[in-house]
Amino acid sequence: MKWKIGNMTLDVLPPVKRYMNAIERHLRVDRKTRARIMTELASDFQSRRENGQSDETIMKELGTPEEVASQFNAALSAPSVPSRWRWAFVVLAVLVLAVALVPMLADQFAANQAASIGAIGGADGPTAIYVTASPSQSLISALPWLLGCVAGFFLPTWRDPHASKGYGFSLLISGLGLLPLCLVAMELVIVACTTELPLYQLGTICWALLSGFFTNGEWLCAAVLGWACLARSRAKKNSGKDSKKI
Incomplete structure (x- = not known):
């Protein structure tokens, strides 16, 4: 032909x-x-x-x-075309907002929380807020999801799989999403060291933190943070090898 x-x-x-x-x-x-x-x-x-x-x-x-x-x-220094997969984070953010704003789901979430553990003696502040969320705090609990989606959307790897720069924003946003969990973990260590909590209460707190890590979206922030660190480290390592060859 x-x-x-x-x-x-x-x-x-x-x-x-x-x-x-x-x-x-x-x-x-x-x-x-x-x-x-x-x-x-x-x-x-x-x-x-x-x-x-x-x-x-x-x-x-x-x-x-x-x-x-x-x-x-x-x-020819042609402009890069971002991968379409990054829009999955936008879809996830919309779904999270929908779940957080629908009154019926918010009421059901509040009922489940009311039946769960209450404020734990000796563990006030961030820990009490973390494990006893009220319906008005449903948007706050969705914040790590949203921060993880924003950080994932702006990862430089969507534009250039070998990018070694531009990860600062994603690292900052995903780190902010993990900040509440870090504060709660620090308070838990302080409470465990300064008070004599029964073993079952300590186990209940740890289980609540582990459950919140997945339900509140901190796992998404942790995944994006690890992804960004790994991609940046790998890109810098490859660029170093290329410079040595030259």
Whole structure:
């Protein structure tokens, strides 16, 4: 089959055409630049054929369509396109707000909390608030969920999987989401060291904290925080290796 690229016509098989179309789809440049790149690729492809290389060998040497396109995008400083998966955090935030604002669900949540443990003797302040949330505090309990969603949405890895900078905002927001849990844990240690709490009460507090870690959304903040630290560390390590090679 014939394939016309600019002023050049290339005789290609369906696999080659799919390969070239995939490269063109991944290019993040204007139409004129895209046409010039595809013309150069077609010319290079044709010259390799004339040198006796098969289509399969040429495509293997060039690399995957994503790799070929990324090389041109990097060379031309093409703007990156953020991954669509980051919008999952927006959907999650909307769902969390809906659950927190629906009166019926808020009343049910309050009833369940009323049947649970009350304020624990000797553990006031943040711990009492953490384990005895009232209906008016449903939005406060949803705050870690929202902070985790915001931190996850702004992770630089959605724009560049190899980004080594720009993690400060996500680290700050996810850290703020974990702050209430850290305060409660500190108070629990102080109470356990300064008072003689029965073992069953101490176990009840620890179980309440563990349950709150998952139901209040602190786990999401912890996951985003760990993700950001790991991605930044890995990107810096890879950039250090690349600089040594150079």
